[in-house]
Amino acid sequence: MQATQILNDSAQGPGIASNNRVGNATMGKDEFVKLLLAQLGNQDPTTPMDSQAFVAQLAQFSSLEQLNTVNERLDSLLVAQTSTSQTAATTFVGKEATFKTDKLALGADGAALASGSLSADADTVAVNIVDGQGKTVRTLQIGAQHKGDFTFQWDGRDDNGARVAAGDYQLKVTAADSKGKTVETTMRSTGLVNGVSFQNGYPELLINGSKIKMSEIVEINQRSTP
16 A cells, blocks of 8 residues: 555544545645654554665655755845845935946936946047937037046036936947947946835835936945035
């Protein structure tokens, strides 16, 4: 008689059979113990269960208990780590953050500061500022820049000198070295951290009206005062 059959019969009680047995695809520790007890209670006294097989099953049960303990501890560590991460994120509120982005927020004061990083020296660096309709409103010639970080400021005006509306704009940067080869550029922006959002299950900083992931943050500094 198979072990699972013995367990089902023992659960029904002596002398009771059932054709409507219900099971599941997984075996927990309680089911494991019932199975061992059913095997011991229904073994043939003349040919008792192999002791080595019994020891092996006990070892499996011990491993199952240890895995359950490990899972419980990992869950506790995850909760603690998440709580620590969320608490740490709130300490950035009121500070200035620099983060990776190709977006530039133009404020009501009509000025915006942005920065980038070049993978090599560039002889020419040009920044196209594009509005929400995909129209280039301003082209800034930054000039030659060395490898590493560079910054530039936009006065909030278009190529005709007219002031544009406050809002979000996209930065499209082209850079080339002395031989005309394209130089890789990573754009950044800086803004005040106004709050922290946990809506997506992890902390995101609220900067310039946008949610910025912690992985996109490059620097956190004290807010500069005039």
